[in-house]
Amino acid sequence: MKIAVIGAGFAGIASAKVLTELGHDVTVFEKAPDIGGVWSRTRRYPGLTTQNNKDSYTLSDLRMPKVFPEWLSGEQVQNYLEMYVEKFELAPMIRLSTEVRSAQPAGGGGWDITSRATSVVGADGETTEHYDHLTVASGVFSEPFAPAYEGVEELTAAGGTILAASELHDLDTVKGKDVVVVGYGKSACDVAVEIAKEASSTTVVARQLLWKMPRKIKGVLNYKMLLLTRLGEGLFPYQTVRGPEKVLHAGGSKMASSMVGSVESVTTGQLKLKKLGLLPKGQFTDIARSTVSLATEGFFEGVEAGDIAVERDTEIVAFAVKEGKPYAELASGRALPADVVVTATGFKQELPFFSAEIQDQLTDDNGDYQLYRQILPLSVKDLTFAGYNSSFFSPLSAEMSAVWIGSYLAGAHQVPPAEEMAAHVDQRLAWMRERTDGHHARGTNIIPFSMHNIDEVLDDVGIDVGRLTKAAQWLLPINPKAYASVTPRLVAKLATRS
Ligand SMILES: Cc1cc2nc3c(=O)[nH]c(=O)nc-3n(C[C@H](O)[C@H](O)[C@H](O)COP(=O)(O)OP(=O)(O)OC[C@H]3O[C@@H](n4cnc5c(N)ncnc54)[C@H](O)[C@@H]3O)c2cc1C
Numbered sequence: 001m002k003i004a005v006i007g008a009g010f011a012g013i014a015s016a017k018v019l020t021e022l023g024h025d026v027t028v029f030e031k032a033p034d035i036g037g038v039w040s041r042t043r044r045y046p047g048l049t050t051q052n053n054k055d056s057y058t059l060s061d062l063r064m065p066k067v068f069p070e071w072l073s074g075e076q077v078q079n080y081l082e083m084y085v086e087k088f089e090l091a092p093m094i095r096l097s098t099e100v101r102s103a104q105p106a107g108g109g110g111w112d113i114t115s116r117a118t119s120v121v122g123a124d125g126e127t128t129e130h131y132d133h134l135t136v137a138s139g140v141f142s143e144p145f146a147p148a149y150e151g152v153e154e155l156t157a158a159g160g161t162i163l164a165a166s167e168l169h170d171l172d173t174v175k176g177k178d179v180v181v182v183g184y185g186k187s188a189c190d191v192a193v194e195i196a197k198e199a200s201s202t203t204v205v206a207r208q209l210l211w212k213m214p215r216k217i218k219g220v221l222n223y224k225m226l227l228l229t230r231l232g233e234g235l236f237p238y239q240t241v242r243g244p245e246k247v248l249h250a251g252g253s254k255m256a257s258s259m260v261g262s263v264e265s266v267t268t269g270q271l272k273l274k275k276l277g278l279l280p281k282g283q284f285t286d287i288a289r290s291t292v293s294l295a296t297e298g299f300f301e302g303v304e305a306g307d308i309a310v311e312r313d314t315e316i317v318a319f320a321v322k323e324g325k326p327y328a329e330l331a332s333g334r335a336l337p338a339d340v341v342v343t344a345t346g347f348k349q350e351l352p353f354f355s356a357e358i359q360d361q362l363t364d365d366n367g368d369y370q371l372y373r374q375i376l377p378l379s380v381k382d383l384t385f386a387g388y389n390s391s392f393f394s395p396l397s398a399e400m401s402a403v404w405i406g407s408y409l410a411g412a413h414q415v416p417p418a419e420e421m422a423a424h425v426d427q428r429l430a431w432m433r434e435r436t437d438g439h440h441a442r443g444t445n446i447i448p449f450s451m452h453n454i455d456e457v458l459d460d461v462g463i464d465v466g467r468l469t470k471a472a473q474w475l476l477p478i479n480p481k482a483y484a485s486v487t488p489r490l491v492a493k494l495a496t497r498s
């Protein structure tokens with residue numbers, strides 16, 4: 001098949017590699033001038049590192065270079081992807097600086113993809129080509145979401161700046177300025193630490209505090225031993241609790257709750273949350289509500305040292321200018337000097353290249369993506385999604401989605417009848433909405449249930465990594481290289497069939 005892939009982040013690159021190995025003719029469209037997506041130099045904020053340790057944040061068939069540190073810089077992750085593209089000779093199929101402007105279902109099946117070089121302004125230079133299949137790998141944390149504030153025009157007219165965290169590429173913008181950072185996710189805390197090195201003042205405005213996990217618990221135990229294992233995942237009750245997880249969740253999840261509870265008290269003490277007035281509401285188990293955020297190195301230390309202030313449980317209601325100086329007015333009644341406002345308020349999961357009709361077909365009444373196995377739309381044909389299963393091991397999750405896509409396109413596995421898939425997806429989204437209080441990135445963020453998703457995807461494909469491997473993963477951090485045989489085994493399986 002002639003397959004178009006939108007996006008050259010981990011998901012698009014993994015899809016290109018897997019689908020090419022299965023004999024397809026793949027073209028990857030990437031609007032940025034470089035590969036990497038989240039890790040592209042066009043999107044990296046100063047100080048960005050991975051949350052994952054290096055061995056868990058890879059595709060299955062290439063390890064991180066030995067010389068790279070345990071937590072990788074954004075540049076190192078991009079370097080890794082460049083090495084991957086080179087090793088598997090993927091460059092000729094990637095069209096950089098080329099944005100997909102529209103994707104329309106073609107009369108006889110497949111898609112008409114209209115793309116354009118990003119350097120061109122207006123409709124000139126658009127090219128339309130036909131593809132048999134489209135895989136969307138456009139990233140669920142790609143387009144920043146910014147709240148619509150009153151007074152932005154006044155702020156900018158007075159010389160103020162407002163930008164998203166992914167648009168902050170150096171610290172010159174904040175040097176000597178009064179800076180307000182909005183949000184309390186990983187991006188917000190990361191940028192606050194970097195900004196505080198150069199700004200005159202740095203204030204984080206958090207409408208709610210979240211639990212954060214130290215990289216090293218008690219300064220010794222790497223968090224990967226707790227969260228990046230099957231046991232760690234099993235501490236949180238999945239949609240259906242099965243196998244050894246039943247023990248953890250017997251009697252109202254007593255065992256699991258006491259294990260998680262012990263981390264809560266250690267974390268509270270280690271990060272000095274009470275002393276700093278930064279104890280979140282709710283329980284530590286909420287940490288896995290949607291996204292598990294690691295404590296940014298230097299954040300709580302910065303608060304303690306007075307370099308970073310946190311305005312908790314409040315929001316910006318408007319910007320105003322007093323005596324020529326921009327201010328952010330808070331719901332709490334306070335006003336903060338705000339020469340620069342950095343919104344670290346999450347991302348939109350929008351697909352502007354589809355018509356409104358298709359977007360409507362892809363989502364439910366809540367706007368959540370109805371994707372079977374996080375991959376297959378219920379009613380739009382010749383279309384799949386890769387990377388719409390953001391997880392603790394996003395590269396591996398995306399790669400296994402690509403394997404599922406390859407197997408499905410070859411007719412090597414069947415999906416349930418349409419009504420059964422629809423019921424399954426609806427139940428899953430209802431469960432996600434309830435357990436995350438709506439924080440699931442429109443049904444695309446499956447944290448903390450990364451391995452459950454990979455198991456389901458591979459069960460469908462009929463390729464198992466083996467009991468021993470899975471047993472070891474209960475106590476040892478997941479290493480994607482355990483899945484390196486999956487694509488070759490699928491290639492062999494399809495060859496035998498043909
Ligand atoms: C700052 C940050 C740090 C993260 N760190 C981690 C981590 O440590 N561990 C972890 O597991 N996850 C992490 N994540 C989650 C992260 O989203 C995934 O790990 C992964 O990198 C996503 O890859 P992707 O290919 O799905 O999407 P992306 O990396 O977002 O790539 C999508 C690509 O599609 C392109 N694109 C979009 N629309 C179009 C179009 N119309 N035409 C052409 N191209 C288009 C974009 O330009 C982009 O390059 C992080 C997310 C963020 C935002």
Ligand SMILES: NC(=O)c1ccc[n+]([C@@H]2O[C@H](COP(=O)([O-])OP(=O)(O)OC[C@H]3O[C@@H](n4cnc5c(N)ncnc54)[C@H](OP(=O)(O)O)[C@@H]3O)[C@@H](O)[C@H]2O)c1
Pocket residue numbers: 048049050051052141147182183184185186187188190207208291292293315344345346347
């Ligand atoms: N590798 C890394 O180190 C790294 C770095 C950055 C991001 N990431 C990953 O990328 C994903 C996105 O993280 P993120 O931190 O960018 O975003 P995020 O986790 O979605 O956090 C967004 C923050 O903004 C707040 N917010 C949203 N809308 C708001 C509004 N209208 N007004 C005020 N506050 C608002 C949210 O508050 P509520 O909680 O109240 O909604 C939350 O505190 C996550 O999966 C994260 O793990 C990883």
